Amino acid sequence: MxxxxxxxxxxxxxxxxxxxxxxxxxxxxxxxxxxxxxxxxxxxxxxxxxxxxxxxxxxxxxxxxxxxxxxxxxxxxxxxxxxxxxxxxxxxxxxxxxxxxxxxxxxxxxxxxxxxxxxxxxxxxxxxxxxxxxxxxxxxxxxxxxxxxxxxxxxxSARRRPEAAPSGELTVRTAGNQAALYRLLGDRHHLHIDPEAAKTAGMPRPIMHGLCTLAAATLPIAASLGAHPADLVELEGRFAAPVFPGDALRIETWKDDGPAVLFEAAADDRTVISAARARFA
CATH class of the missing domain: 3.10.129.10 (Hotdog Thioesterase)
Structure with missing residues (x-):
């Protein structure tokens, strides 16, 4: 939008x-x-x-x-x-x-x-x-x-970044064709596939869907906790900046109550997901 x-x-x-x-x-x-x-x-x-x-x-x-x-x-x-x-x-x-x-x-x-x-x-x-x-x-x-x-x-107000040092750090590389795949699930906004549409929106090239990036983060987070990603029971996150297909994401995590973590994701020097939390059964 x-x-x-x-x-x-x-x-x-x-x-x-x-x-x-x-x-x-x-x-x-x-x-x-x-x-x-x-x-x-x-x-x-x-x-x-x-x-x-x-x-x-x-x-x-x-x-x-x-x-x-x-x-x-x-x-x-x-x-x-x-x-x-x-x-x-x-x-x-x-x-x-x-x-x-x-x-x-x-x-x-x-x-x-x-x-x-x-x-x-x-x-x-x-x-x-x-x-x-x-x-x-x-x-x-x-x-x-x-x-x-x-x-x-x-x-x-949005949840602030924890003051404590992260308890964990993960790296996930998005795929060059990831937005092209994800749009087949229903969100076919041209911004995610057409370079000209992306330029019109002020982006240098097509961007990932925010929901794709957020969901993608849950897979390695689940693995780091010894949980299965299908056992996710709560998830939230703020979309702070665009992600481009092929970007490597650095995910920082902080322990929260029970089998849950707070997390942020960054690509290069920009935070792309903030105020995020995931809990698994």
Whole structure:
């Protein structure tokens, strides 16, 4: 998502009483089906190896929990299409996921979505789009320039980088074709494949999907904890800067409560994911 609109609520109109007119909006219910091929393609797109048979072989398949986010991508897209913000300028700020039970190898998922919160950042607004199903609950936080100034709450601050030294460090190299693979799961924004579209958005070349980068980080983190990536039960992270296919990511981790870690990811000298946390069963 990337233009600029007039300040105020949707369409440049401030809402009254500090409550944005989109707050609480029902985005509908949708059932999305998938099969084993899509689940396997997803695992490969976020960095699973051919030797990870329980992620890429249908007879042993465990579906990565973050695959659910591709099934629910329709929800933030519905809000943008409804005119809540300018889809040319809005960006995906943070993502949260809570796993309720494992996804089956194939099947369909019924989801409901709503605008849970609209935070007023002054010159911009942040729309929290909540999606719920029997398998997971997820929230997209979308940063929308020109939609603030309606007198609402600024919302919570992002988690700060821990002051202590990292307890662990991992290196993950993204693949040159990773964005090309990931877009086959549904997010086909031209920014991730077309060099001209990337240049129009101010990028030197196509960039990775933020959700791909976030999910890719969970595989080596799980391995470092002796956990299985399909046992992920909670995940959150803030998208701080773009990642380019082929970038090497340096992931720093800090121990958190139980089988959980706080983490940040950097490419070269730029932090690309911050305020992140992963917990495994």
């Amino acid at each position: 990337t233009g600029r609109s007039e300040p105020g609520g949707a369409g440049g109109r401030p809402s009254t009483g500090g409550r944005n007119e989109w707050h609480g909006k029902d985005l509908g219910t949708r059932t999305v089906g998938y099969d084993e091929t899509q689940a396997i393609l997803y695992a490969l797109a976020v960095g699973a190896a051919a030797s990870d048979l329980d992620l890429v072989f249908e007879e042993r398949l465990r579906v990565l929990p973050t695959f659910a986010l591709t099934l629910a991508q329709w929800a933030p897209d519905v809000l943008g299409s409804a005119g809540a913000f300018d889809v040319r300028t809005a960006v995906h700020g943070t993502q949260r996921l809570r796993v309720l039970k494992p996804l089956p190898r194939s099947g369909s998922v019924e989801m409901t979505a709503r605008v849970a919160e609209v935070w007023d950042k002054g010159s911009a607004a942040v729309f929290d789009v909540a999606v719920e199903s029997e398998y997971f609950a997820a929230t997209w936080s979308l940063f929308a320039p020109g939609r603030g100034g309606f007198g609402g709450d600024r919302g919570p």
